[in-house]
Amino acid sequence: MKEIKVPELAESITEGTIAEWLVKKGDQVEKGDAILELETDKVNVEVNADASGVLAEILKEEGDDVEVGDVIAKVDENGEAGGSSEEEEESTEEQEDTGDKEENTKETAQKEESSDDQEEEPAKETSSDEKVSKNDVVATPAARKRARELGINLSEISAKDPLGRIRPEDVDAAAQGESKKEEKKEAPKKEKKKESKQESSEKTEFEKPVERIKMSRRRQTIAKRLVEAQQSSAMLTTFNEVDMTNVMKLRSDRKESFQKKHDVKLGFMSFFTKAAVGALKEFPNINAEIQGNEIIQKKFYDIGMAVSTDEGLVVPVVRDADRLDFAGIEKGIMDMAKKARDKELQLDDLQGGSFTITNGGIFGSMLSTPILNSPQVGILGLHNIEKRPKVMPDDTIQARPMMYIALSYDHRIVDGKEAVQFLRRIKEMIEDPYDLLLEG
Incomplete structure (x- = not known):
């Protein structure tokens, strides 16, 4: 396969937009034939084929932006117009797809088995942790009652008492700290929601029909x-x-x-x-x-x-x-x-x-x-x-x-x-x- 690249155009021009393909995939081309028209900042130029053969593949479509040196097509120098190169490529792709599907199925099954084996372990760990926290924490009865009301784990509270005993004011201070953390977590979510609302409003700012037209490179x-x-x-x-x-x-x-x-x-x-x-x-x-x-x-x-x-x-x-x-x-x-x-x-x-x-x-x-x-x-x-x-x-x-x-x-x-x-x-x-x- 011979690659066709975007040629050097001029000192001041390094990129362009494909305005029109002058040939189709499977067409016979001769070296030097114009195969596409490229729209640049200033003028439209034609890109010529570097070799003779069959245009086997088109890598860039009309409207795509390309730079000097980009590969835009491939020419099969030994091919014939209307040959079976496309069918061979399709069959190869199908074989690759079936192989990939089989491998994905095996991997999924293995992941499911391993996840089933590991399901019971986290439950055991959490139960033992709860026992330790309940037995080791030193707190006043009022503090324990307050913690139950606010849904706070006593083991996560640091006591200000010199003897290490948790008091109700310690529980309240911990509750305030938790609320601040939640606010910080929710803030980015709110911002994202606002951004998404703004984006959606920008896209739907017109209540009546409009037509969006892409600006030409020129x-x-x-x-x-x-x-x-x-x-x-x-x-x-x-x-x-x-x-x-x-x-x-x-x-x-x-x-x-x-x-x-x-x-x-x-x-x-x-x-x-x-x-x-x-x-x-x-x-x-x-x-x-x-x-x-x-x-x-x-x-x-x-x-x-x-x-x-x-x-x-x-x-x-x-x-x-x-x-x-x-x-x-x-x-x-x-x-x-x-x-x-x-x-x-x-x-x-x-x-x-x-x-x-x-x-x-x-x-x-x-x-x-x-x-x-x-x-x-x-x-x-x-x-x-x-x-x-x-x-x-x-x-x-x-x-x-x-x-x-x-x-x-x-x-x-x-x-x-x-x-x-x-x-x-x-x-x-x-x-x-x-x-x-x-x-x-």
């Missing part, structure tokens, strides 16, 4: 990382609003020619990515991270794009966004979003980002405070576009398409002044996109 990781980000950083959010009139006009004028030339649509994300890169160059602490007592300012601009999938939020990275034109950014975003939805993201697609942009506006969000994508110290949140009244320079009021934007940042290394100026710089570039195109 959802657990997302929850853990979000909590860690809030606990390990001094997170603060600042806001501004952007007049989207000029961007929308430019996009409307150029979208057809842009799509014909580059085979990709011109969206808003490329404008904000370009604006973010320009602002990051002016405020390098927002494109940084903290390592111990040092600030690591990154001289590259790998921008993470938050993408929502059925299994949760993932943040694939568009590499070297400062070197890409608008078409390059749009293609990068489109490719990453497709890979995320098709579950084709690789670990390299998710690692190494320096700053993140999340667009809640596509779901209709008007305002939010995005949570940092640790160890990054800044994340830009975009929201939906709505027409709102705006006072123009000539004091007229016009209905303009407005968007709220938010910057969450780590206040440990980013001051409020930097954060506000960063967001205002993005606002200026978006409201004057022609300069942004020239600089890009």
